[in-house]
Amino acid sequence: MRKLKEFVIEKLILFCGLASILIVIVIFIFLLKEGLSLFNTISPLKFLFGKSWYPISEPAQFGILPLILGSLLVTVGAAIISIPIGVACAIYIAEVAPLKIKEILKAGIEMLAAIPSVVLGFIGMVTLVPWVKTLFNLPTGLTALSGSIMLAFMAMPTIVSIAEDALYSVPKTYKEGALALGATRWQAIWRVMLPAASSGILAAIMLGIGRVIGETMAVMMITGNSAILPHSILQPVRTLTATIAAEMGEAVVGSEHYFALFAIGIVLFLISFAINVTADMFLHKKQ
Amino acid sequence: MKNSKRTEKIAFFFLFLATLLIVIPVGLIIVIIIQKGIPAINWQFLSDMPRQGMRAGGIFPAIIGTIYLVLGSIFFALPIGLLAAIYLSEYSKDNFLTRIIKLAIVNLAGVPSVVYGLFGLALFVVFFKFGASILSGSLTLGIMILPIIITSSREALESVPNSFREVSLSLGASKWQTIRYIVLPNAIPGILTGTILGLGRAAGETAPILFTVAAFYLPRLPKSIFDQAMALPYHLYVISTQVPNVDEKIRYGTALVLLVLVLFMNLVAIIIRYQFRKKKKW
Numbered sequence: 343m344r345k346l347k348e349f350v351i352e353k354l355i356l357f358c359g360l361a362s363i364l365i366v367i368v369i370f371i372f373l374l375k376e377g378l379s380l381f382n383t384i385s386p387l388k389f390l391f392g393k394s395w396y397p398i399s400e401p402a403q404f405g406i407l408p409l410i411l412g413s414l415l416v417t418v419g420a421a422i423i424s425i426p427i428g429v430a431c432a433i434y435i436a437e438v439a440p441l442k443i444k445e446i447l448k449a450g451i452e453m454l455a456a457i458p459s460v461v462l463g464f465i466g467m468v469t470l471v472p473w474v475k476t477l478f479n480l481p482t483g484l485t486a487l488s489g490s491i492m493l494a495f496m497a498m499p500t501i502v503s504i505a506e507d508a509l510y511s512v513p514k515t516y517k518e519g520a521l522a523l524g525a526t527r528w529q530a531i532w533r534v535m536l537p538a539a540s541s542g543i544l545a546a547i548m549l550g551i552g553r554v555i556g557e558t559m560a561v562m563m564i565t566g567n568s569a570i571l572p573h574s575i576l577q578p579v580r581t582l583t584a585t586i587a588a589e590m591g592e593a594v595v596g597s598e599h600y601f602a603l604f605a606i607g608i609v610l611f612l613i614s615f616a617i618n619v620t621a622d623m624f625l626h627k628k629q
Numbered sequence: 630m631k632n633s634k635r636t637e638k639i640a641f642f643f644l645f646l647a648t649l650l651i652v653i654p655v656g657l658i659i660v661i662i663i664q665k666g667i668p669a670i671n672w673q674f675l676s677d678m679p680r681q682g683m684r685a686g687g688i689f690p691a692i693i694g695t696i697y698l699v700l701g702s703i704f705f706a707l708p709i710g711l712l713a714a715i716y717l718s719e720y721s722k723d724n725f726l727t728r729i730i731k732l733a734i735v736n737l738a739g740v741p742s743v744v745y746g747l748f749g750l751a752l753f754v755v756f757f758k759f760g761a762s763i764l765s766g767s768l769t770l771g772i773m774i775l776p777i778i779i780t781s782s783r784e785a786l787e788s789v790p791n792s793f794r795e796v797s798l799s800l801g802a803s804k805w806q807t808i809r810y811i812v813l814p815n816a817i818p819g820i821l822t823g824t825i826l827g828l829g830r831a832a833g834e835t836a837p838i839l840f841t842v843a844a845f846y847l848p849r850l851p852k853s854i855f856d857q858a859m860a861l862p863y864h865l866y867v868i869s870t871q872v873p874n875v876d877e878k879i880r881y882g883t884a885l886v887l888l889v890l891v892l893f894m895n896l897v898a899i900i901i902r903y904q905f906r907k908k909k910k911w
Contacts, residue, residue, distance in 0.1 A: 348804075352720070352805065357712075358712035358715075360730065362713060362733040363733040365737060368748075369740065372752050431648045431651050434648045438644055450652055450655060452895060453892060456829055458862055459742075461833070461862075464866075495651075528633075528637035529633060556740070556741025557741070559866060586743050586747060587839055590747070590840050603747070604751070607748075611740065614736070614741055618732075618735050618736045622735050
């Protein structure tokens with residue numbers, strides 16, 4: 343009897359172990375099942391490179407190029423802000439800060455990671471957006487720039503914590519060797535620690551960017567949501583994620599619009615898949 | 630030599646500056662929300678239905694909805710996540726399959742939250758015909774927090790020293806008995822930490838519940854798991870972008886309640902982890 347019970351339990355454990363693989367596959371299948379129906383009526387090329395997204399006009403147009411460029415613009419902006427600050431903060435926490443301050447800073451970064459994106463979106467709306475509007479004298483502060491700044495704060499916790507881990511896992515002897523040879527602490531960090539941790543830091547940056555591309559609520563609340571080809575960072579844009587979130591509520595299940603939003607979901611899923619697999623490879627190379 | 634000392638000083642100054650650039654805005658965000666949100670908080674705000682198209686009254690149904698969703702998601706995610714962690718820590722061998730499982734977990738953690746929303750809509754709402762309901766929303770959130778629970782539980786299990794297992798096995802206990810009575814009890818604080826972090830994440834996410842459960846305006850409490858429900862993050866989104874002329878106070882108040890709920894859970898998780906590390910016997 344006990345043998346049987348343990349047999350059942352161990353099978354259950356195995357099944358749950360495999361559940362993650364199963365879930366990833368099921369997510370992909372269901373996105374494909376709904377999304378691929380779009381391509382019965384529209385060619386994939388026209389979908390990816392079409393310049394107009396007018397899902398509810400007659401005839402409807404489902405070109406996601408403006409949305410891709412919107413996502414890209416906001417993401418590049420956020421990357422430019424968050425990468426230097428994030429990596430520098432990681433170095434400070436890992437190598438420079440005294441132990442007590444280090445613990446407090448780490449807890450603070452964790453807090454930042456925990457703030458819900460809708461709260462960041464809200465605070466961005468009431469503080470950052472009016473500020474961008476007056477600073478650049480714009481008709482509206484709901485711009486790609488506002489989105490980039492807010493998203494940078496969502497990428498930073500990821501970048502800081504993973505880059506800090508990477509620096510921490512460099513063998514102590516490396517640094518000690520450099521210091522023993524008469525290098526200053528900064529020289530040891532710059533010439534020895536950073537190169538040794540580079541693949542981990544690269545993974546940190548990629549995962550941070552992955553977080554930015556997938557971010558939805560904050561971006562929907564502060565980038566202005568206009569699905570036109572962006573010409574400047576001081577213009578309203580609309581991202582891939584925001585389009586799904588804003589329009590799915592009104593799309594009729596089984597309509598072309600509904601399929602198109604799932605097709606965007608496929609694009610997002612593939613982007614995040616590519617980023618995570620590559621980042622994982624970098625993290626493994628390190629070990 | 631003097632020159633490189635100066636370079637070091639300048640470099641460290643910039644590193645410190647970068648850290649301030651993160652810490653100060655975070656502090657400001659929290660201070661602003663607390664300062665402007667506190668005046669809205671009173672018993673009526675927390676315990677009353679929203680009224681006049683959400684421009685007055687309280688946020689009680691949104692709080693209850695979020696609690697239901699969080700409990701529902703953990704109900705699904707904790708058993709599966711814990712068993713998956715046991716598999717990875719106690720049973721899996723260092724082979725290709727394990728590598729693929731780990732990769733799948735990393736990928737689940739990276740899937741954009743709005744894609745989880747789409748998935749929940751396609752699978753639970755439409756395919757299983759659960760409709761937009763607490764059940765669909767909980768399942769969607771449960772899948773989303775699964776990687777958090779697996780990863781932290783696995784770390785907790787793996788940090789139990791091998792000698793514990795060896796002693797138990799040498800005394801004639803079976804593998805499962807060893808896990809059940811020796812490994813699990815010693816890993817509980819770590820598992821708890823991960824679970825609470827998962828709860829916090831589920832409480833704050835909006836995109837996965839947009840199409841799977843969230844009701845725009847529903848001034849009553851849900852009656853069953855097949856009911857729609859309001860939820861705090863979606864409510865904050867609605868009153869700050871979709872409904873015009875909502876009193877600032879109500880917006881800040883809602884943001885404060887959500888922020889306090891999420892940060893409180895994270896703080897509890899951090900404290901448990903800290904205490905555990907301090908008391909660790911091995």
